Amino acid sequence: MPVAKGSTIDPARTRAAILGAATELLYEHGLDGIGVAGLCSGIGISKETLYRHFGTKDGLVEAVLRERSDRVARRLASCAQAAGDDPRAQLAAVFDALRQWYDDPVFRGCALLNAAAQHHTDPVRAITARHLDRYLELLTGIAERAGAADPRLLGRQLLMLVEGATVVAAHHDSTDAADQARQAALTLLSAATPHT
Amino acid sequence: MPVAKGSTIDPARTRAAILGAATELLYEHGLDGIGVAGLCSGIGISKETLYRHFGTKDGLVEAVLRERSDRVARRLASCAQAAGDDPRAQLAAVFDALRQWYDDPVFRGCALLNAAAQHHTDPVRAITARHLDRYLELLTGIAERAGAADPRLLGRQLLMLVEGATVVAAHHDSTDAADQARQAALTLLSAATPHT
DNA sequence: ATCGGATCGAACCGACCGGTACTATCTGTG
């Protein structure tokens, strides 16, 4: 069959649908754990469609990673912002968001870090590094607003806590990981803030 | 040529040599980034030799991961022990050892975590989980000897710092990562220790 | 001196890989 009986022919929508389905499949199976044929059958498209939209499997992978990084960073930033103006509350909100993520049954660690571990090619590494940059920017901003003596240092330390909690939750034991990391983060924040 | 002109026929030594060379190759290229043929030519052995010793590529991979976990955990524990009896000094020594590791030009993050990200199969995941368990045991021991109010909590938080520092050093920027994590670790240790 | 085991090198296998080509069929537009 061509083009599926009742489906709308809308390249932009098709592309978005491919991205969404491919994101899940690549996250679950790993970049090298599923081939183009498996991806296409899992997504429900033909190879030609995939190649017309993304040119290459690597092209699809990079598009998936970029989109995922964008979405995750936006979501985390909005969680922080929704917590109000208090930097401590914002920091706590970040780890609360992480807890929800860790409890997701399909949680397998950070997709960007996993991808960089699998394809340590320049494009993938660049996307991953930018992803960590976004996290760092968010956390450093919180550190600044909290009045930390050295916001850039504290930002990096908080970034390590976030990524460490994710790693531990993914590969060791996710029980309470986010809460434990949150408590550590607040301790670091307090210690780095001149007593008010 | 068979058996290489001047080589000793010693299965145990051959096995150890394969393990050592394969460890580097698999770490550098990733588990799926190098095939059996590439491994054999890189190691300098024939396929038959590899398959007689390890049965399967997966068998080789698991043996490599197990041996690496053993070696790394032993080395880290001995670094801590060599720092004397003071728990704070032991903790600092752990991060000093990490700094040396991060500065290694071939540093690519934790091999065990990378492996788990690539092959999230039960055997690999079990080896990785045990690896983190060993880290946790070391750090929890330090927390206990330091008199932390909740040594198991502090141990987990320190584990997150160790793993987070490794991730950040590998994928973002290794500059000062170990020192920044060390400072954070000591801060957490102080905060968790009833004032003496 | 002999022999069994260890090893190399190379050929070989089926399966799967990423990617291309082509046809049939549907949608959306004028």
Next chain:
DNA sequence: CACAGATAGTACCGGTCGGTTCGATCCGAT
């Protein structure tokens, strides 16, 4: 209604994958 573009489905391509087999050759122990 007609046509152009998007898509499914399928067959196909060369290459590489993990893994097996075999003969030649060398080591080490008897």
